[in-house]
Each structure stands twice: as structure tokens, then as C-alpha cells.
Amino acid sequence: MAEKAAAVRVNQFLAASRQVITSANPVECVMGNEAADLDSMQAAVLYAYLRGAVPVINIPRADFKLRTEAVYLITEAGINVDQLIFADEIDLDELQAAGRLSLILVDHNKLAAPQEKFASVVTGVIDHHKDEGLFPDASPRIIEPVGSVATLVAELMLQQDEALLEPGVAKLLLGTILLDTVNLDPKAERATPKDQQMVETLLARTGADRQQLFDDLQREKFNVSALGTEDLLRKDYKEWKLGAVQVGIGSVLLPITDWLKKGSDLAGAMDAFARSRSLDVLIAMNAYTSPSFTRELVVYCPDQTLRERLLSFLNQKDLQLSEISGSSSPALALYAQGNLGYSRKKLQPLLSELFSS
Numbered sequence: 001m002a003e004k005a006a007a008v009r010v011n012q013f014l015a016a017s018r019q020v021i022t023s024a025n026p027v028e029c030v031m032g033n034e035a036a037d038l039d040s041m042q043a044a045v046l047y048a049y050l051r052g053a054v055p056v057i058n059i060p061r062a063d064f065k066l067r068t069e070a071v072y073l074i075t076e077a078g079i080n081v082d083q084l085i086f087a088d089e090i091d092l093d094e095l096q097a098a099g100r101l102s103l104i105l106v107d108h109n110k111l112a113a114p115q116e117k118f119a120s121v122v123t124g125v126i127d128h129h130k131d132e133g134l135f136p137d138a139s140p141r142i143i144e145p146v147g148s149v150a151t152l153v154a155e156l157m158l159q160q161d162e163a164l165l166e167p168g169v170a171k172l173l174l175g176t177i178l179l180d181t182v183n184l185d186p187k188a189e190r191a192t193p194k195d196q197q198m199v200e201t202l203l204a205r206t207g208a209d210r211q212q213l214f215d216d217l218q219r220e221k222f223n224v225s226a227l228g229t230e231d232l233l234r235k236d237y238k239e240w241k242l243g244a245v246q247v248g249i250g251s252v253l254l255p256i257t258d259w260l261k262k263g264s265d266l267a268g269a270m271d272a273f274a275r276s277r278s279l280d281v282l283i284a285m286n287a288y289t290s291p292s293f294t295r296e297l298v299v300y301c302p303d304q305t306l307r308e309r310l311l312s313f314l315n316q317k318d319l320q321l322s323e324i325s326g327s328s329s330p331a332l333a334l335y336a337q338g339n340l341g342y343s344r345k346k347l348q349p350l351l352s353e354l355f356s357s
């Protein structure tokens, strides 16, 4: 991999913006949406940089490592991750109560329910989602249906001062647009002529290899090799109460055999995860491409009666399960899943049918 790009000025800005929070002055924050995907994060950082505001990454710091493509690109762009400000490192409630907070929303134009309390201090919006018609007096209020909000941020930076686009900044913007537009693929129907044009501008500034950068990002998006069992499970996790049964299902991008090789006892780690969330049933749906698309199923259920009922039900349905060896506990069942059509969206209603009857 190439040497990391330079982002000296951004890093200086990030260090200074941390100090603004602890002063007694008004604080203008730029905040992305709660999903905190790469374009939300980069927009918070770079639009805050452009304005001299405080960027807020809208997830706890502990969740950052789950966005593996963001960890990769932000690091490659030379940005100091330690200096980023995450949602659990700034007390927005306290700032609002003190009358010191104003908020610019990027990559969303409607606050998520837990953050609706901040609606009265929203002063600006930059987004590419459907315009919900809120915050009519916001300034700026830029909502354009482009493929990536990075395209809008790049445009504003170029308008204000081209010198803001040091190499690391240009690389961060470029990689984000490529990821959001599936490398400008017309079939994905994401890229607009404006995204296209911005990619060309940024390619000229960075000298990057477009296909290589996109391939690197795609690879890193699915590269979960550095994550432990708890993080693998919570990276893409949903939970339901089905009848009287609390069920959690994580999508895991790793073969069961690789997971078992991670050293620590899988049944023990599943047990700890299930206990911490008071789950009766914890399922991992493993899906990966290596080389062809494969699905596997991991079922953890310590209660024997419930487990027998669940496993016999799953084996009767058309998931085409065949047992994989390697389980260290009777509570843990490992399966290859022949029917690739059963995603979490389809499994959840099946379980609902079972447990609600």
C-alpha cells in the first residue's frame, strides 16, 4: 500500500477543535447521521474543517472499529483518529442547556428520534437524502440528490479555498465518493454527473488509481479479521422479542472455520454476548464470498427444551442445514446452510412464526 497521505492542517484543526469544547464559548458542531457510515464521518470532519466548527462523529468511539472501511480510509488519508470527536466524547445536552450549542446536520436532514431534542439549535443542513422540508431557515441549506454527500463537501471546499484540499483530504473525499457510487457504476444508479465530475477533479489532484482505491475500500469493508467475537456479532446486529423469547441475530462476514480459529472459545463468547443482552437465543448468520457466495448458521441456545424445539424446526424448514463439527458446547450448533436465499430478513419471520405460536 502507498504511503499515507498528508493531512497536517486537518490534524491541527482537530486538535484545536477539542479545546473549543472545554472553553466557555459558543460551539458550532457539524454532525453526521446515526448510521455513521463513511460519508457521514468524512462530511462531519471536512465540513467542520471548512467552517472552523467542531466535528461530531455520531457513534461512540468504541463502535468506530466496526466500520472497517472508514478506519482504513481515514487512516490512509493521514487523519489522526485519536483526535476525532465521537458522540460519547462531547456532551451536547450540556452545551444546549448552557445555550452554547448550534448544530449543522450533514448526510441527514431530519434528526433521529433520540436527537430530536436538538431541533431548535439546528442552523444548517448539507445532505443528499430526500428533502423532508424541515429547517426551512437553515443556512446553509443544501440538499441535492447526488450519490455521495462527499461530492457536496468537495464542491464547497473548492469554492472556498482550493488549498483546503491537501492530499489526505482529497483522498478521503475521492474514496468516499467511489464507495458510495460503486465506483461510478451506472448499473448501481447512484452516481450523478456531479459525482462523476468531482471524481475526475479529485483524481487529477491525487494521482490516485481509481480502480485500485475502490478495490482496496471494498476489500476493507469486508475485512473483519481484526475483530473479536463480540465485535463480529454486533457489527450488523438486530434483536427482537418474539412471543416470550428474546432473539438476537448478527450477520457475520466470516467463515465458521476462521471464527473457530480465532482462539477463544466460541461457545463461551456467544454465552457472554447472550447474557449481556438477556437473550434466550443468539444466532449468527455467516455469509462470505470465498470464492463463491456461502452461508452458514450458528445457533446458541443454552436452554435445552427451547434449543431442541428451535433446531428441529429449523431442520424441518427449507434452509438445507447440514451440521459442521467443531462446537465446544451442546448449547452451540454449527451448520452449513445450503439454501442461500435465507437471509436475516427471511429467517426472522420464520422464528416469529415458531415462537409466537
Ligand SMILES: [Mn+2]
Pocket: 039, 040, 107, 128, 148, 149
Ligand atoms: Mn450519505
